[in-house]
Amino acid sequence: MNWGTKLMIGMGCxxxxxxxxxxxxxRSDSDALVDTDYYEKGINYNLDYRKKSHVNMDRAEPTIVLRNDSLVVTFKRESTGQMKMIRTADKKLDQQFEINTDQGNTFAIPVGSQKTGLWKVQLDWTSMGRPYLYEKEIMLP
Incomplete structure (x- = not known):
């Protein structure tokens, strides 16, 4: 076998x-890097930016702590809204929760049954009539 034949076999492979x-x-069904609602997110970008800036201006950044098998979120004031737990590796595992703080301005959800790994927590809440948006990545053990 000469070098020309080997070259053609290599190119064919x-x-x-x-x-x-x-x-x-x-053939792949889904791509985790592509949003299906990217158009709506683009239109609402200014609103989300304003909510994020409210967190910085009011120093209203919530504290997120893992205690036992619960994820505990502590707000500065009484709050209501939504919390999304987004699994970056698999969109099917995403979850959404309603936020209603208790007397200590805390909100807790059980995470013992959640898959371990990197999660993105997105908090969209209203406190004293002002909207806020906060995002943080956490690692579940």
């Missing part, structure tokens, strides 16, 4: 590999 990867990519 490389092209076959590229075709197989292209077919596998076309």
């Amino acid at each position: 490389f092209m076959t590999m590229i075709i197989v990867y292209a077919v596998l990519m076309m």
